Each structure stands twice: as structure tokens, then as C-alpha cells.
Amino acid sequence: MVAPADTMGRQATAAPFAIELKGISKAFGPVQANKDINISVPKGTIHGIIGENGAGKSTLMSILYGFYKADSGQILVGGTPTPIPDSQSAIRAGIGMVFQHFKLVQNFTVLENIVLGAEDGALLNTSLGNARRILRELAQEYGLDVDPDALIEDLSVGHQQRVEILKALFRQADILILDEPTGVLTPDEADHLFRILRGLKDQGKTIILITHKLREIMEATDNVSVMRRGTMVATVKTRETSPEQLAELMVGRKVLLEVEKTPAVPGKVVLSVENLRVRDEHGVERLKGISLDIRAGEILGIAGVAGNGQSDLLGALGGMTKATGRITLNGVDLPLSGAGADGQSRREAGIAHVPEDRHHHGLILDFTAWENVAFGYHNDPKYQKSALFMDNDALRADTEKKMATYDVRPPIATLEAKNFSGGNQQKIVVAREVEQNPDLLLIGQPTRGVDIGAIEFIHKQIVALRDAGKAILLVSVELDEIMSLSDRIAVMFDGQIMGMRDPATTDERELGMLMAGMDGKTAGEAA
Amino acid sequence: MDRLPRWADITLVPLVSLLFAAAISALVLLVIGQSPVEAFKVMVDGALGSPYGWGYTLYYATSFIFTGLAVTVAFHAGLFNIGGEGQAQLGGLGVALVCLSLPWPHWTVALIAATAGAALFGAAWAAVPAYLQAKRGSHIVITTIMFNYIAAALLVYVLVDVLRPTGQMDPASARFPVGAQLPALNDIPGFNLIFQRPVPANVTLLIALAMAVVVWALLWRTRLGYQIRAFGKSEAAAKYAGINPVRITIIAMLISGGLAGMMSINNVMGEAERLLQNSSEGAGFIGIAVALMGRNHPFGVVLAALLFGFLYQGGAELGLWTNIPIEMRxxxxxxxxxxxxxxxxxxxMILERLFRLFRSTKAMRAA
Structure with missing residues (x-):
């Protein structure tokens, strides 16, 4: 069952390993990002590395790819000790990396991107010719079909990722590291990716898959290593473990993966949206006529792949983005442009907003926790001492109270926001918005970059607000989150709503079809 | 990364920076064949060695406090106001117009009116770049620099063609009436026990110190200051919170320009007692350095202004008593x-490394 990490390490001498890490440690100042890490990845397997944000996964992979130098420890590739001082050495050692954020030149073709940095000789044409031949072979061998002459900007995200994989294979990578590869994919594209990975494995490649999604680990990997606070807690065989056990290993205590909630009791319509349209600064229509209602006491979940207009919907409703159309809150029209179409007016009307990006919008990282608690509500009478001066003492007291209720750690109101972990930052934002007791809560990516313990807590707060008879609009790219929290699900694609579904009667497959832009009828037939 | 303790960040970093600057200056002096020790003695003696020297040091510092505060307020709104020089010159025009307009009965009344005039003219001069930045996105660094030149040209025109009394040769306004002349520190009871000879430092110093407190309260105690700082830290977040970017940009620049303009009550009303060409003598630019060194905190600005006052006065003394060219300052x-x-x-970075070394040896000894 759960073997301590170092016993796996000791077996290293016996079995052929593609890559072995022995006693890797790395500190950034006082923060020990990696502490005595041992992993052995057998050749021709898919090895998962799972852990919460800040557990040290990315640091470890950066060491493996030569971005950081470990303070101590050894890397063995194919049994021989191999120092990796830079990424060129990593590539020479046969290690390829597919980053979470693709490193592709948008207005180059697939072929040009693949050759970039690996040109053989001064003349581009010979390089491209050779590359075309190799690419054809790779495509046949691994079923990685991509048009070599297509421009990157014309490709879907899933195809762009394939180009990244091809780039690594073109550089003769035997060991492929993928960092959170499914974050930008639809469920269908993710399935396709896993098929590709299995194909690569069958051809003898070794794959390291870094993720925080338990489902993917269970689905795709042979072995899984769990990291917690810089240490390797355990390495187990995937078929001998369960999501619950992995979650417990990640967090260090038992966690509830399912959200507990009773059926919704929807009341009157709180928010009504009619034909909402948004154009971005380039004149491109980002929202193409959205209409929806949200009732009191219900959570409407918006599912969709990132970038399909969800942010614009939140922006228009939250007063950050100019729009056309009509929105009413409790029967009262709200302006969509000009005076009154700003965050202040929306808050005064009773709309609270937990933005998708807490670092750029939700918080001012250089401000203290208490200054952040006033953020957006700095005009609120309860925070004023007089017409001119703010009541900083009242604010600090209020912040301390909120920090206690939301279990923000450390509970220091005078600490700057940037010094809190992601989960605690998000709790500060959620506390600020939810405690205003709004009629409508807009909440975007409530648990992005948030640890499992805090996820559980934030989900509870959302459900509690619903049960208090408030309307909630939830936007998330995590389909699991949408499925478990929502009372109704709207799927967005290309600025439109592709369909409304009941979470009780739909499934990921159907939602995935809608997310990929196939309309309800086609999706129904395919299902 | 290891962070420095707060006290070290506030005191040690500027002090060590100064030591470096002093060391390099000493090297330069050695290269030109002068004695750094002698030069340092002359500077300290001339600027700080007597009440008379202090009178000059404080006079310069007063101007620098205003212009440093001006840069500070704009900086907290994320705006880099390089136009302090032009705003100060326009402030001088405001002071001159007020002082020459009436036969003022008493300096206190004249001071209030002249302060208002200076602030108003300075703010108005900052308003145009502010509007262009807020509404049209024209970069404020560029526009404020250009406005410095326009201000200089405008002042030449006004002084030569409008304010110059007939028959006067130099481009300057008439002398202000007696009722608009401010008491110097040697005229003020209490201060006159220290300053027994006439010094240029005047009652404006007290206004400058008061403004430092006002700016501090504005930035860290009022709702407006909160919005200015929030906007300055993150424009995107300010938009989310519903803070109007146009309004904050313009208000912050008006305050900044007003403060820069107010420095003219020190030099124009308090010292020259008439408006001269190029009255601000680069104090607007020194304000940028003062704000930088003062960490954009009003109290830091006061200390940095004192330092630059010392450098100004000490540098002038160098020119008087040694063979060191005045350009050395x-x-x-x-x-x-x-x-x-x-x-x-x-x-x-150097200090952080030293601190880490110090800490680890201490930890080792403890272990």
C-alpha cells in the first residue's frame, strides 16, 4: 500500500529506472521548497506527482529541467548521475518539458515552432525539410496528427499542446514532463491527451504528469507520488490507492471531497439578464447576446473552457466592463455603460463580486489584510470616522473578526496580503464579499490555486449563502466544482450559452460536448 | 527571500547608500587633487556649523519639502510627476500676482492669500497633463517634462512684457509691498534667540512641516488617500473596486501640482520678495530625488530635504572657501x-547578505 518514499528509492538498484532523484533539497531563504526528495520513475511508465499549490512540485520539476540548482542531492538519468545545470543539458539528457503555459510563437507555423532553437545549420530550408520528415514519422508513430503548415494562432488549445509535445519528441526526449496539462482543455481534449500519453508510454517513453486533479491521476498514471510542504509523503501504485486516500495524504487529514448540500428552494428572480453583449478593445464581440435568470436561493453554475466569455460576463455584471443589453436586479434596471456602471454602484445595488483573478483584481497585494477588507467598500459608512477620515481602528477590528470566522491564517490584520497563502488570500476576499450579505454574489474561479482544506471551507460558505436565500452566479473552469455546487448549469462557448442543464440529469460527457461548441441537440444524440 | 528588519530598511539602507555616495565623492575629489577631508569640513562647517549656516540649509530644505511632497503624492497614485519645476514657477507667478495686487495690511493675511494663489497656479499647471493622462492616455512623464519648458517660456514672457516695471532692466517683477514680506526665522520670537543674524529661512518652514503632516494624514487616514494608494498600486484592481481612474488621476495631480506651487511662498515671497526668472532654481527636480530618498513617505521627505539642503548650502560654501569648483555639489x-x-x-542586497551571515552565526552560537 503506502510505501514510504525512500524504500522506493532503495529498490532503485534493482529495476531499470528512467529517472531517479536522490535526496534533492532546495531552499529559498528560510523556505524549504524541497526537502530530501527521493523518486524513482521506472522506464515506460506514467508517473503522477500530486500535491497542493506550494507543495514543491514545480520547484522539483524546475530542478529536473535545469531552471534551479538543487542545494543538495543527485539526479540519475538512465542509471548514470547527470548534473543538469541548464535546460540545454536537460534536453541533451533526453528530458522534455511541456509547460502549463505554452511557449509557442503565435504567428509561426507548427513546423517553424518545432524547429525553433533546434535548427541544424544556418539555412532554414534544410532544417524545415528535415523537420517535416521527422514530424511525419513522429505523427505516424504516436498518432500525433498536426498540420505542419498551420499557424499556431489558428490551432485549438488542444492542438497547441500537441505541438508542445511534438517539440519535445523532436528533440528526442525520452522522458516527458507535463505540468498541469489539462488546465486549459475540455474534458474531451483531456481524454485525447491521455490517449496520446498512453500511446507514448507503449512506445517506451516515460512520462511525468504533474497535476492537482485527483481524477486525472487515477485515470492516467501507473504510480503516483504525493508531495506535501516540500517533502515527498508517499509513492504508491495508482491501482492500489483511492482518491480519498490521496487527498488525505496531500492535506494531512481527512477531507470531504463531496459538497454536502440540500436541494435548492428557488424563490423570486433576483437577477435577470437579457441579450447582454460585450465588445473588447479590439472590437471583437466577446459576449454575443447572453440571457439568463438567477433566482433567490439558487446557484447558477457557468461551465466552459477558459476564455469563452465567462470573464466578460462577470465583468459586465460587476461593473468592470462596458456592455449593451439589459440587466435588472430585483426588478430594478442597472446601467451597463456610462455613469452608474462601475463597481461602486454595483456594490451599492447589492451585488458582491469575488473576481476570477484575486491577484490582479480582488486584492492589492501590497496592502495589509485590513486595507484589503475595505477594498471596494471603502465608502461604506461603517468604515468612516467622519466625512473625511476612515475609521482604521474599526476596520482592523472588523478584519480580525472576519479572519477568526473564516479561519484565515495567520490571523494578523496588519500583515500584507502578499504574505498569505493562496487559500488564505481567497478566504479574505470571500469573507469581504460574503459578509456584506449581498443579494447576488458573483464568484469566479472560487478555488483556483487554493488548497483542498480551504476549498472545502469556501464551498461551504457558498452553499450557506444560497441557503440564506441569496442568488449566486458561479463561474469555474473546474467541471467537478460546477457539477457539485450548481443547482443549474449553463454552458458557455464562444460568448454564447450553449444550453442549460440540470446537474442531476447531465454528465461530464454531455457538458464537455457543449463546452466544445456542439449544440444541445447534437450533444444529446452523441450521448 | 530574507527580508531586512524594518528599522534597518528605514535607517540603515539610506545611511549606507549615503556612505557609498560620500566615498565615491571623496574619490572624485582626490582625482581632481583636492582634499576630501577638507571639503567635508568646509561643507559641514558652512551648512551646519553655525545658526547662519542652518538658516540657509533650512531655507533650501523648505523648498525641497514642498517639491518632495508633490512627487510623493503623485507617486502614490502611480504617477511620476516630473513637472514640479514648472508647477513651482507657475506657483511663483501666483504668489507675485497676489502680493502685487493689493497693499496688504499684514503678512499673515498676505501669506494665506499667497499660499492659495501659489497652490492654485501650481495645480492648474498640473491639471492639463493630468487631464491628458486620464482621458487621452498621454504619458504624464512626457507631458509634465514638456510643461516645464512651456512654464519657463511663459514666465519669461510674463516677466519681460507684463510684470516688469517700466524702466527696469532685468526681467523681474516689482518688489512686493511691505505688508507682503514674510518674517524670517530671525524675526520670529523664540527663533530669534538662535538666529541672531538675518537668514533666508522663514516662516514658510513651519508651513512646509505642517504640509508634511497633512500629506501623511491624507494618504494614510482619509478615504481619498486610500483610493489614491489603491489606484497607484493596481489600476486593474481599482477598476474592480469601482474607483474612478480619471477622478483619482486628476485629483492626485492637482494636489501634487498645488504642493509644488506652494514652494514659491518660500523663495519668491519669503526670500526674493519679487518674482525673478527661474525662481525655483531646479528645486522641482531635486524634489524627485528627495521623494525617492524619503521612500515616498512625508517624514522621510522631510529628512531627505534636510540632507539636500545641507548639500546645497555646503556645496555653495565649497565654492566660496576652497578651490573646489561649485559644480562639485x-x-x-x-x-x-x-x-x-x-x-x-x-x-x-548587500545588507541582506550581511544580515543573513550575522543571523546564521548567531544561530550557530546558540546551537
Missing amino acids: IVVQGLVILFTGALDVMVR
Whole structure:
């Protein structure tokens, strides 16, 4: 069952390993990002590395790819000790990396991107010719079909990722590291990716898959290593473990993966949206006529792949983005442009907003926790001492109270926001918005970059607000989150709503079809 | 990364930066064949060695406090106001117009009116770049620099063609009436026990110190200051919170320009007692260095202004009593700005490393 990490390490001498890490440690100042890490990845397997944000996964992979130098420890590739001082050495050692954020030149073709940095000789044409031949072979061998002459900007995200994989294979990578590869994919594209990975494995490649999604680990990997606070807690065989056990290993205590909630009791319509349209600064229509209602006491979940207009919907409703159309809150029209179409007016009307990006919008990282608690509500009478001066003492007291209720750690109101972990930052934002007791809560990516313990807590707060008879609009790219929290699900694609579904009667497959832009009828037939 | 303790960040970093600047200045002096020790003695003696020297040092510092505060307020809104010089010159025009308009009965009344005039003219001069930045996105650094030149040209025109009394040769206004002349520190009871000879430092110093407190309260105690700082830290977040970017940009620049303009009550009303060409003498630019060195905190600005006042006065003394060219003070100022402003990170890195070393040896001893 759960073997301590170092016993796996000791077996290293016996079995052929593609890559072995022995006693890797790395500190950034006082923060020990990696502490005595041992992993052995057998050749021709898919090895998962799972852990919460800040557990040290990315640091470890950066060491493996030569971005950081470990303070101590050894890397063995194919049994021989191999120092990796830079990424060129990593590539020479046969290690390829597919980053979470693709490193592709948008207005180059697939072929040009693949050759970039690996040109053989001064003349581009010979390089491209050779590359075309190799690419054809790779495509046949691994079923990685991509048009070599297509421009990157014309490709879907899933195809762009394939180009990244091809780039690594073109550089003769035997060991492929993928960092959170499914974050930008639809469920269908993710399935396709896993098929590709299995194909690569069958051809003898070794794959390291870094993720925080338990489902993917269970689905795709042979072995899984769990990291917690810089240490390797355990390495187990995937078929001998369960999501619950992995979650417990990640967090260090038992966690509830399912959200507990009773059926919704929807009341009157709180928010009504009619034909909402948004154009971005380039004149491109980002929202193409959205209409929806949200009732009191219900959570409407918006599912969709990132970038399909969800942010614009939140922006228009939250007063950050100019729009056309009509929105009413409790029967009262709200302006969509000009005076009154700003965050202040929306808050005064009773709309609270937990933005998708807490670092750029939700918080001012250089401000203290208490200054952040006033953020957006700095005009609120309860925070004023007089017409001119703010009541900083009242604010600090209020912040301390909120920090206690939301279990923000450390509970220091005078600490700057940037010094809190992601989960605690998000709790500060959620506390600020939810405690205003709004009629409508807009909440975007409530648990992005948030640890499992805090996820559980934030989900509870959302459900509690619903049960208090408030309307909630939830936007998330995590389909699991949408499925478990929502009372109704709207799927967005290309600025439109592709369909409304009941979470009780739909499934990921159907939602995935809608997310990929196939309309309800086609999706129904395919299902 | 290891962070410095707060006290070290506030006191040690600027002090070490100054030491570096002093060391390099000493080297430069050695190269031109002068004695750094002698030069330092003359500077300290001339600027701080007597009440008379202090009278000059404080006079310069007063101007620098205003212009430093001006840069500070704009900086907290994320705006880099390089136009302090032009705003100060326009402030001088405001002071002159007020002072020459009436036969003022008493200096207190004249001071209030002249302060208002200075602030108003300075703010108005900042309003145009502010509007262009807020509404049209024209970069405020560029526009404020250009407005410095326009201000200089405008002042020449006004002084030569409008305010110059007939028959006067130099481009300057008429002398202000007696009722608009401010008491110097040697005229003020209490202060006159220290300053027994006439000094240029005047009652404006007290206004400058009061403004430092006002700016501090504005930035950290009022709702407006909160919005200014929030906007300055993150424009995107300010938009989310519903803070109007146009409004904050314009208000912050009006306050900034007003403060820069107010420096003219020190030099124009308090010292020259008439408006001269180029009255602000670069104090608007020194304000940028003062704000940088003062960490954009009003109290830091006061201390940095004192330092630059010392450099100004000490530098002038160098020109008087030694063979060192007066331009040397520009070299020293440049080095101070270089080390406290631009090379701040380098100094901090060195100190952080020292602190870490110190801590680990202490930890080892404890273990």
C-alpha cells in the first residue's frame, strides 16, 4: 500500500529506472521548497506527482529541467548521475518539458515552432525539410496528427499542446514532463491527451504528469507520488490507492471531497439578464447576446473552457466592463455603460463580486489584510470616522473578526496580503464579499490555486449563502466544482450559452460536448 | 527571500547608500587633487556649523519639502510627476500676482492669500497633463517634462512684457509691498534667540512641516488617500473596486501640482520678495530625488530635504572657501541620487547578505 518514499528509492538498484532523484533539497531563504526528495520513475511508465499549490512540485520539476540548482542531492538519468545545470543539458539528457503555459510563437507555423532553437545549420530550408520528415514519422508513430503548415494562432488549445509535445519528441526526449496539462482543455481534449500519453508510454517513453486533479491521476498514471510542504509523503501504485486516500495524504487529514448540500428552494428572480453583449478593445464581440435568470436561493453554475466569455460576463455584471443589453436586479434596471456602471454602484445595488483573478483584481497585494477588507467598500459608512477620515481602528477590528470566522491564517490584520497563502488570500476576499450579505454574489474561479482544506471551507460558505436565500452566479473552469455546487448549469462557448442543464440529469460527457461548441441537440444524440 | 528588519530598511539602507555616495565623492575629489577631508569640513562647517549656516540649509530644505511632497503624492497614485519645476514657477507667478495686487495690511493675511494663489497656479499647471493622462492616455512623464519648458517660456514672457516695471532692466517683477514680506526665522520670537543674524529661512518652514503632516494624514487616514494608494498600486484592481481612474488621476495631480506651487511662498515671497526668472532654481527636480530618498513617505521627505539642503548650502560654501569648483555639489548630489534612488536595490542586497551571515552565526552560537 503506502510505501514510504525512500524504500522506493532503495529498490532503485534493482529495476531499470528512467529517472531517479536522490535526496534533492532546495531552499529559498528560510523556505524549504524541497526537502530530501527521493523518486524513482521506472522506464515506460506514467508517473503522477500530486500535491497542493506550494507543495514543491514545480520547484522539483524546475530542478529536473535545469531552471534551479538543487542545494543538495543527485539526479540519475538512465542509471548514470547527470548534473543538469541548464535546460540545454536537460534536453541533451533526453528530458522534455511541456509547460502549463505554452511557449509557442503565435504567428509561426507548427513546423517553424518545432524547429525553433533546434535548427541544424544556418539555412532554414534544410532544417524545415528535415523537420517535416521527422514530424511525419513522429505523427505516424504516436498518432500525433498536426498540420505542419498551420499557424499556431489558428490551432485549438488542444492542438497547441500537441505541438508542445511534438517539440519535445523532436528533440528526442525520452522522458516527458507535463505540468498541469489539462488546465486549459475540455474534458474531451483531456481524454485525447491521455490517449496520446498512453500511446507514448507503449512506445517506451516515460512520462511525468504533474497535476492537482485527483481524477486525472487515477485515470492516467501507473504510480503516483504525493508531495506535501516540500517533502515527498508517499509513492504508491495508482491501482492500489483511492482518491480519498490521496487527498488525505496531500492535506494531512481527512477531507470531504463531496459538497454536502440540500436541494435548492428557488424563490423570486433576483437577477435577470437579457441579450447582454460585450465588445473588447479590439472590437471583437466577446459576449454575443447572453440571457439568463438567477433566482433567490439558487446557484447558477457557468461551465466552459477558459476564455469563452465567462470573464466578460462577470465583468459586465460587476461593473468592470462596458456592455449593451439589459440587466435588472430585483426588478430594478442597472446601467451597463456610462455613469452608474462601475463597481461602486454595483456594490451599492447589492451585488458582491469575488473576481476570477484575486491577484490582479480582488486584492492589492501590497496592502495589509485590513486595507484589503475595505477594498471596494471603502465608502461604506461603517468604515468612516467622519466625512473625511476612515475609521482604521474599526476596520482592523472588523478584519480580525472576519479572519477568526473564516479561519484565515495567520490571523494578523496588519500583515500584507502578499504574505498569505493562496487559500488564505481567497478566504479574505470571500469573507469581504460574503459578509456584506449581498443579494447576488458573483464568484469566479472560487478555488483556483487554493488548497483542498480551504476549498472545502469556501464551498461551504457558498452553499450557506444560497441557503440564506441569496442568488449566486458561479463561474469555474473546474467541471467537478460546477457539477457539485450548481443547482443549474449553463454552458458557455464562444460568448454564447450553449444550453442549460440540470446537474442531476447531465454528465461530464454531455457538458464537455457543449463546452466544445456542439449544440444541445447534437450533444444529446452523441450521448 | 530574507527580508531586512524594518528599522534597518528605514535607517540603515539610506545611511549606507549615503556612505557609498560620500566615498565615491571623496574619490572624485582626490582625482581632481583636492582634499576630501577638507571639503567635508568646509561643507559641514558652512551648512551646519553655525545658526547662519542652518538658516540657509533650512531655507533650501523648505523648498525641497514642498517639491518632495508633490512627487510623493503623485507617486502614490502611480504617477511620476516630473513637472514640479514648472508647477513651482507657475506657483511663483501666483504668489507675485497676489502680493502685487493689493497693499496688504499684514503678512499673515498676505501669506494665506499667497499660499492659495501659489497652490492654485501650481495645480492648474498640473491639471492639463493630468487631464491628458486620464482621458487621452498621454504619458504624464512626457507631458509634465514638456510643461516645464512651456512654464519657463511663459514666465519669461510674463516677466519681460507684463510684470516688469517700466524702466527696469532685468526681467523681474516689482518688489512686493511691505505688508507682503514674510518674517524670517530671525524675526520670529523664540527663533530669534538662535538666529541672531538675518537668514533666508522663514516662516514658510513651519508651513512646509505642517504640509508634511497633512500629506501623511491624507494618504494614510482619509478615504481619498486610500483610493489614491489603491489606484497607484493596481489600476486593474481599482477598476474592480469601482474607483474612478480619471477622478483619482486628476485629483492626485492637482494636489501634487498645488504642493509644488506652494514652494514659491518660500523663495519668491519669503526670500526674493519679487518674482525673478527661474525662481525655483531646479528645486522641482531635486524634489524627485528627495521623494525617492524619503521612500515616498512625508517624514522621510522631510529628512531627505534636510540632507539636500545641507548639500546645497555646503556645496555653495565649497565654492566660496576652497578651490573646489561649485559644480562639485552637482556631482555629489548626482551620486546621492544615484545611490539612494537607482542603486537602492544593490545596497539592500548587500545588507541582506550581511544580515543573513550575522543571523546564521548567531544561530550557530546558540546551537
